[in-house]
Amino acid sequence: MVSGGTPSTLNPSFKITVPALPNSAIVLLYLILLAGSTLHVYRTPLYTYDSLQYMGNALLMEETDPVKLHQRVYAEIDKLPKSIRDHMRGEEKTLPAAANLLSVRDRAANPYHFAEFLPLFSIRPLYNITLYLLAKTGMGLLRAGVVISAASYFLLGILLFRWIVEYATYFAALCIALLTMVSPPIMDLGRENTSDALASLVAFVALYLIFQKQKLLSGIALLLASIYFRTDFVVLAGPIFLFLWLEHRIEFWKATVLSGLALASILTINHFGGDYGIKMLYYRNFVDAPTAPAEMVVHFSFHDYLEAFRHGLTLVGNGFFIPFMLLGIVGTVRGSRLWSVAAITTAYVALHFVVLPNWEERWFGVFYLAMALCAATAGGPGATLQRRV
Numbered sequence: 403m404v405s406g407g408t409p410s411t412l413n414p415s416f417k418i419t420v421p422a423l424p425n426s427a428i429v430l431l432y433l434i435l436l437a438g439s440t441l442h443v444y445r446t447p448l449y450t451y452d453s454l455q456y457m458g459n460a461l462l463m464e465e466t467d468p469v470k471l472h473q474r475v476y477a478e479i480d481k482l483p484k485s486i487r488d489h490m491r492g493e494e495k496t497l498p499a500a501a502n503l504l505s506v507r508d509r510a511a512n513p514y515h516f517a518e519f520l521p522l523f524s525i526r527p528l529y530n531i532t533l534y535l536l537a538k539t540g541m542g543l544l545r546a547g548v549v550i551s552a553a554s555y556f557l558l559g560i561l562l563f564r565w566i567v568e569y570a571t572y573f574a575a576l577c578i579a580l581l582t583m584v585s586p587p588i589m590d591l592g593r594e595n596t597s598d599a600l601a602s603l604v605a606f607v608a609l610y611l612i613f614q615k616q617k618l619l620s621g622i623a624l625l626l627a628s629i630y631f632r633t634d635f636v637v638l639a640g641p642i643f644l645f646l647w648l649e650h651r652i653e654f655w656k657a658t659v660l661s662g663l664a665l666a667s668i669l670t671i672n673h674f675g676g677d678y679g680i681k682m683l684y685y686r687n688f689v690d691a692p693t694a695p696a697e698m699v700v701h702f703s704f705h706d707y708l709e710a711f712r713h714g715l716t717l718v719g720n721g722f723f724i725p726f727m728l729l730g731i732v733g734t735v736r737g738s739r740l741w742s743v744a745a746i747t748t749a750y751v752a753l754h755f756v757v758l759p760n761w762e763e764r765w766f767g768v769f770y771l772a773m774a775l776c777a778a779t780a781g782g783p784g785a786t787l788q789r790r791v
Contacts, residue, residue, distance in 0.1 A: 472513030547595035555592025733776030
């Protein structure tokens, strides 16, 4: 017992200790907070025009008549409030008649032009199948898309927390994982009723299996499967296979075969999906929204690409890339055990941008999660997040 004077004077090592919460209580608290965030995501979806094309592709599994297909898809959005319904049909009176809105209005009125857009979104075959199967439970296509994104958001939060506690205290994991999950790019990922949240979940699980659990077979299988949820993950597969070869975890011939399999998957998906090619992709992103993509010849020059690249860099600077990138750099400098995951996802962002110099935050969910992981697992002198074992 200390008597008289101040504790700091009589005993320099004196410190007040605060009872720590047991790990089980922290896990429960995190689950409650994450569930609350997921409920918000579920109740405030960001309905997008793209979701109409995903619903159309899902319905193609049982309906091929363009008129009937069109009627069934737009019957789904007739259940929405008028303001959202007008948005989905391109009928918002407060907005100028921009080209993309004219295209949206045309698709809402013309079932054949709507059908011409379907190949642009048929290149997400496993997402379209998932959407169709979930809709068959009775919830409908529109609600199924919202559920898929919200559930994927919740599972991403679970996996992020689980991965961080491999290296950090449970309380640190709670703080870092929760801040990451409520950050705008990740929360919006869960709110968009598109393929992005589910595809990001599959890719992130693949990263966890390959780099944390050292389970190459299951991890690579999921990585290749992620391409069928969103084809641009082919540029995530390439850096992963290269890294595994450089680290002598797979032989060169295996890395070559796997890279070839990833590229062959893209060619197969595009061929059977009826994709219109990369020029149409550029045209849609940087020039105009076509009304009848199957009936037009697209012109997109190298000069147009350079202009798009310059404009894309502006979008990058205005987004969340730089602050999250700084997190990853800090983690790497401080000796993060997951610097390789940060480096690979950074290479994914760079390759993705070179191929398509546009910036949509929802495309880069795995990058944002990896940067948070890298910062959370930093070691070195002065580190306070390393878990004591």
